[in-house]
Amino acid sequence: FESRGLAYDAEHQRLIWTDNLPLGSPLPGGVVRSGSLAGGDVLDLVTRLTNPAGVGYDARNQHLIWTDLGAVEVPSAIFAANLDGSDPRERIRDQYLSEITDIAFDASRRQLYFTYVNPLIDSIYTGAIACADLKDLSNVETVVSGLARPRGLVVDPQTEQLYWADAGLSEQVSDGAIMAQSVDDACQSSGLQRTVIGGLDEPYGIALDPLAQDIYWTDEATGKIQRTNVSGVLPFFEDVRTGLSKPRAIMIVPEPSSYVLLVSSIVVLSAARRRSTAAAFD
Template sequence: MAPPPPAAPVGRLYFLDVGISTPELNGRLVTCLPDGSDLNELVSQIRTMPDGIAVDTVHQHIYWTNMGIPSSNDGSIQRCDFFGKDIVTIVPKGYTHTPKQLIVAADSQKLYWSDREGTRVMRANMDGSDIEVLYRAGTTDLDKQDLGNWCVGIAVDENSKEIYWSQKGPSKGNKGRIFRMGLDMIPGESAEHRTDVQCILDNLPEPIDLELDSVSGTLYWTDRGDPPYGNTVNSISLADLQKGRLQPKILVRKLHEGIGIALDRTNNRLFFGDLGGSLYTSNLDGTCKGTILSDTGGAITGVAYAEVSQ
């Protein structure tokens, strides 16, 4: 008798609770189905303020960043398997200051992340080796105190060989920006002096995490600034950038300190969460917004979606 065919991959959400809802900083890595069912806590008692999350479906690993104590320059990156076991520190303390959003670049098998107080965009191999600084917004202590230099969100397009990232600016300050540059350094240039860095949007309330649909050429992001333009999910068509008439669209309003965002291209939907502890979904155009989990018991930072084998 022939063996049964392998089960079709199932879409799952993975998200982080930064842990600030409890005095002892009980950060968590949690997963559920897109309708909120089968809710499981994979890792708990994370004392290092987890923020960015990414899933490697090929090797069945979940990666996350730990902000640590920002004044201590003790950020790190860890990973576990799909069951929350075999936790390994990939980037140890001392190599990245305050790592935020994290991306797995599947083709090159690289990790990319933004480093907030480090004012950097960084990458490394999947095992944490060959750490590189691709961009540095500031080098002096004064530069690093300037919130306009703080890098937070990140998205990577390996087809066009471009990186997008956000620099959030002061809290609710309407000085946030989104940038792009080439995937690789131009020969002879440095992270501090790159001629291919372009600011594509400015004067945003407080842009945070990014998500890129390279097929449609659409960039999505969350913004935790003040209403009416903040605490929103937004998008731009990158084709309009070439035409010189870039116009952001507000897709969803009324988030409560929106941060994490994830894209499900197969089913044309977005997932996003906020520090208020809720997890949401909508169509790609922002319609049919729904609440997946109204109160996770914590404060959601990073959100990821992946189709995984059961």
């Protein structure tokens, strides 16, 4: 299976992730699954999906929300269902929304953000980020545009910053980057983006440790988990894990433990939180 999305149900201490049959397998073969954080007890929540990618869990409404990349004759869309997988419904779809890859929640503002590509734009920079009301996934609005290939994204609730991974225009050139913009600027479509770190190969998933103010990301091309500080000005760029096969989604489970969770057959890395910019990763 190929996994692209990962979420966490803190109340029940369960991981939630998307799985797809390998390329070339008959469709639909996608599924949203959950399993115990301790391992095992795997449940298929939603099955017979076309090409599921990003996934999230809205604890307030107890809703699963996931993206589907679609296929040749199946448009990309965002779906929602109850936590047990019942009542799955398509919630967001439009002709200008293609390759909807990942989602992130802004719990304080009750907003959903998602990355996508707009095939109707006459430009090489067709990537964008949109937001919608988390309650019912209405009022879809593009808030960041002019991107290359946006993948994973995350919201920092403390600083109200939006961070995302952009894989760049070419797989042959290291033009990927981790980007940032304040939520207020994004909502006003001000375009005040900043590059946290550039020169990356194929960054995909992204996670934030809000206490240490560290950003983690996966790189499909290099098979690495890497990290840096959110300031983007400190002289460090660290490999956390290497030798992985096309790592994608990544997340950090909140206190009391600090785990980095990677979707690539679900690899779990236990980590001591960085206490200073010079502290080492255990």
